[in-house]
Amino acid sequence: MDAHDVSEIPQFFEMLKKQKLNLRDAQSLKGQKPPPGKPRWKTILHFRLQAAGNAARDKNLYYMASSFVPPPYPPCVTSVQELSKVFIDDLVLETQHRGKYLLLRCVTPQDRMTAVLAIAEDEKGDIVLLQVYHQELAGQTPEDILLEGGVVIVKEPYFKTTSGGGYGLRVDHVSDIVFLLDNDKRIPEIWQRPSLRGDTATSWKTRGNASFNASRYRAAIAAYTRALDCSPMAEERQTIQLNRALAFLKAEAFDAALADVEPAATSSKPPEKALFRKAQALYGLQRFRECCDVITALRLAYPSNDAAKDLLGRAIGRLAEQTSGRYNFNNLRAEASRLRPPHLDRATYIGPVCIKPSGISPGGRGMFTTKAVAAGDLLLCEKAFAHSFIGDSDNAKPEETTILLDTGTDRITIGAQPALINMTIRKAYTNPSLAPAVTGLHHGTYQPLEADSVDGEPVVDSFLIRRIVALNSFGCPLTSRDEYLHAALEPLSPSKPKGAFHSCGVWPTASYINHSCDSNARRAFIGDMMVVRATRNLPADTELTFWYHPPSTDPLPYLERQRPLLRGWGFMCKCAMCHDLRDSPAAVVQKRRDLRAQFRALIPPLGGEDQAGRIPGRGAVKKAAAVVDTLNATYKRPAAQAPRWGVSDLQLSLARVYEQRMRPVESARQALASLESVGFVIDGGDLASPLAGAAVGGGAGAVVTAREWGLMVNHVIDCWMFLCNAYRCAGAAPAMAAAAEGYAKTSYRICFGEDETFEDTYGVCPR
Numbered sequence: 205m206d207a208h209d210v211s212e213i214p215q216f217f218e219m220l221k222k223q224k225l226n227l228r229d230a231q232s233l234k235g236q237k238p239p240p241g242k243p244r245w246k247t248i249l250h251f252r253l254q255a256a257g258n259a260a261r262d263k264n265l266y267y268m269a270s271s272f273v274p275p276p277y278p279p280c281v282t283s284v285q286e287l288s289k290v291f292i293d294d295l296v297l298e299t300q301h302r303g304k305y306l307l308l309r310c311v312t313p314q315d316r317m318t319a320v321l322a323i324a325e326d327e328k329g330d331i332v333l334l335q336v337y338h339q340e341l342a343g344q345t346p347e348d349i350l351l352e353g354g355v356v357i358v359k360e361p362y363f364k365t366t367s368g369g370g371y372g373l374r375v376d377h378v379s380d381i382v383f384l385l386d387n388d389k390r391i392p393e394i395w396q397r398p399s400l401r402g403d404t405a406t407s408w409k410t411r412g413n414a415s416f417n418a419s420r421y422r423a424a425i426a427a428y429t430r431a432l433d434c435s436p437m438a439e440e441r442q443t444i445q446l447n448r449a450l451a452f453l454k455a456e457a458f459d460a461a462l463a464d465v466e467p468a469a470t471s472s473k474p475p476e477k478a479l480f481r482k483a484q485a486l487y488g489l490q491r492f493r494e495c496c497d498v499i500t501a502l503r504l505a506y507p508s509n510d511a512a513k514d515l516l517g518r519a520i521g522r523l524a525e526q527t528s529g530r531y532n533f534n535n536l537r538a539e540a541s542r543l544r545p546p547h548l549d550r551a552t553y554i555g556p557v558c559i560k561p562s563g564i565s566p567g568g569r570g571m572f573t574t575k576a577v578a579a580g581d582l583l584l585c586e587k588a589f590a591h592s593f594i595g596d597s598d599n600a601k602p603e604e605t606t607i608l609l610d611t612g613t614d615r616i617t618i619g620a621q622p623a624l625i626n627m628t629i630r631k632a633y634t635n636p637s638l639a640p641a642v643t644g645l646h647h648g649t650y651q652p653l654e655a656d657s658v659d660g661e662p663v664v665d666s667f668l669i670r671r672i673v674a675l676n677s678f679g680c681p682l683t684s685r686d687e688y689l690h691a692a693l694e695p696l697s698p699s700k701p702k703g704a705f706h707s708c709g710v711w712p713t714a715s716y717i718n719h720s721c722d723s724n725a726r727r728a729f730i731g732d733m734m735v736v737r738a739t740r741n742l743p744a745d746t747e748l749t750f751w752y753h754p755p756s757t758d759p760l761p762y763l764e765r766q767r768p769l770l771r772g773w774g775f776m777c778k779c780a781m782c783h784d785l786r787d788s789p790a791a792v793v794q795k796r797r798d799l800r801a802q803f804r805a806l807i808p809p810l811g812g813e814d815q816a817g818r819i820p821g822r823g824a825v826k827k828a829a830a831v832v833d834t835l836n837a838t839y840k841r842p843a844a845q846a847p848r849w850g851v852s853d854l855q856l857s858l859a860r861v862y863e864q865r866m867r868p869v870e871s872a873r874q875a876l877a878s879l880e881s882v883g884f885v886i887d888g889g890d891l892a893s894p895l896a897g898a899a900v901g902g903g904a905g906a907v908v909t910a911r912e913w914g915l916m917v918n919h920v921i922d923c924w925m926f927l928c929n930a931y932r933c934a935g936a937a938p939a940m941a942a943a944a945e946g947y948a949k950t951s952y953r954i955c956f957g958e959d960e961t962f963e964d965t966y967g968v969c970p971r
């Protein structure tokens with residue numbers, strides 16, 4: 205949703221077409237042995253030079269990587285012991301060798317592209333390009349995944365042609381590769397490193413500590429695991445487990461950290477470290493109530509632990525957010541503008557909503573209200589499961605922007621999706637207790653395997669996650685409010701359309717909300733928090749909707765409007781606005797376009813001023829108002845049933861021009877008309893009506909009330925503000941201006957998630 209989709213741009217479409225041809229050509233080689241390649245020394249030398257060149261590349265130079273989603277193949281769910289060994293010269297192309305494994309040793313350092321690459325050899329001395337995907341673990345420094353001299357087992361190897369035209373092994377599933385530690389009995393004698401034979405728990409622990417101190421957490425975890433396999437005495441076992449727990453915490457593997465501290469933390473006299481690390485693991489898993497309990501026990505036993513005091517304060521704060529939905533949005537905004545990436549230390553609040561079978565998505569699920577809610581009420585404030593951020597110009601890392609070509613769905617996007625897929629896989633793999641929140645999301649027709657672990661390791665199907673990210677992820681700005689303010693000032697950019705974002709994230713609970721152009725909820729972003737609010741007053745048990753692809757003011761033929769929905773998510777929208785389009789002949793749609801163009805020739809969009817800064821004259825305004833009347837006459841359904849966004853923005857322009865011309869009565873009338881065009885039903889408010897007329901001069905009694913709320917597009921806020929200004933300017937009853945300002949503030953809260961910045965943005969209206 206809101207990704208930068210370039211599927212229809214010819215240059216990208218050609219890339220996809222070429223990739224599909226390559227795949228088809230590759231399929232014709234299925235089952236064949238590859239022709240003999242270059243000599244071993246040449247291949248290795250060439251790889252080393254290329255890796256060195258890539259490592260030296262200036263990261264600040266503009267460079268956009270591309271990533272192809274290949275046809276899916278399943279992860280291995282058979283234990284290594286039940287697989288039989290093959291060698292490189294047994295491999296045939298475009299084939300996953302089910303029931304087999306390869307034992308390989310890396311003979312080069314790794315190269316890092318969208319995958320981690322190295323040349324590896326088998327025991328016969330044959331070599332192959334090894335491409336490993338999705339293996340990076342969290343941690344402060346990027347660790348080498350494929351170490352020169354390191355030995356690995358590749359389970360059910362998938363041998364294929366590479367995008368560069370060569371041949372290689374592709375490992376897409378994290379659990380399909382096993383990294384062997386020195387001394388592993390499966391390493392053949394010729395590859396053993398003699399100096400390390402016969403090591404003890406203590407020496408492995410020392411190696412673990414050294415790796416930990418070098419921030420190489422993955423290596424530290426492996427060494428501590430080996431130390432534990434050496435049957436240490438009880439006291440040493442506890443130390444190693446606590447050390448490993450800390451390394452797991454650094455790698456954000458909270459489930460494993462919790463398992464490691466549990467024996468010590470539940471002993472009769474739990475050590476301080478065990479309790480503290482347990483509390484940290486629970487915090488990482490967002491189990492804030494349990495975290496508070498553990499840390500309270502820790503504070504009682506070890507009152508001088510200041511770090512525990514700090515953690516307790518944070519956990520209490522998170523618990524309050526999780527249970528009450530009360531956030532200090534000013535703090536959230538400040539953190540989002542300071543932190544890079546803008547990952548906020550905040551809890552998820554799930555408000556008066558539940559998930560159940562949908563009335564909109566056939567056979568699927570949807571989100572419903574559990575009680576009546578008012579427009580502006582908070583329904584959900586969700587922390588991203590994973591969030592991949594591409595910064596603004598000051599902080600941008602251009603190499604993170606990737607073109608993702610999905611040959612399965614024919615969709616091409618630009619942005620951080622490949623990094624998001626990596627993060628999602630990594631989090632699901634390292635924290636199996638959190639995985640179901642993501643693996644249970646909608647995945648279309650993709651058929652995942654049932655098994656979720658093998659050899660005691662979790663199995664995460666990378667192709668399932670890719671599909672889930674494609675169907676459920678959201679493009680997002682740093683904050684919705686700042687994005688709106690920038691977009692208002694910037695000219696339209698052909699390279700990235702408005703409302704399309706390169707940063708993206710996975711918010712699993714919000715993913716259950718189905719689409720409608722004529723929606724009743726809206727999402728806003730503050731860093732990696734998504735804030736969902738009701739846009740209308742809704743009774744209990746109403747199915748919630750927000751738009752996946754925003755409706756457009758530009759009148760589009762029905763099928764053109766449906767195309768992105770169909771391509772991206774496989775459905776056509778059946779809302780009243782789409783039905784109106786469906787029932788409008790092409791000539792009518794064209795007429796609407798022509799009329800909008802006529803209007804814009806008279807009154808340009810920004811400020812209503814022409815290029816010389818002149819406000820349109822009376823004649824132009826009169827003609828423009830007549831164009832709006834003609835445009836309105838092309839619609840058959842009332843606006844309260846089928847909103848007319850393509851009329852509403854023109855009326856807003858008229859309201860602005862009238863305000864500039866100091867004509868409050870007409871400005872208010874146009875602002876009201878603009879609101880009614882997007883479906884609002886408003887009682888009172890017209891300054892020319894007898895009731896409001898009586899109120900001019902400060903009389904009491906006149907009011908303006910939104911009986912029904914309409915489509916919540918950003919300019920609704922402006923409409924209410926024009927009304928507020930017009931009422932003040934005309935000296936209408938203060939209650940009318942206050943009511944209009946209140947509606948503006950609620951609309952602002954819906955569009956941007958919070959209203960604490962409302963006065964900064966709009967200024968305080970003169971009273």
Ligand SMILES: C[S@@+](CC[C@H](N)C(=O)[O-])C[C@H]1O[C@@H](n2cnc3c(N)ncnc32)[C@H](O)[C@@H]1O
Pocket residue numbers: 562564565566567568569570645646675676715716717718719720772773774775776777778
């Ligand atoms: C992000 S998921 C929404 C939750 C999903 N309905 C579920 O069962 O998990 C997106 C998928 O929901 C379905 N969907 C969403 N909005 C729809 C709509 N207006 N009409 C039909 N299907 C819709 C489509 O299958 C779409 O690919």
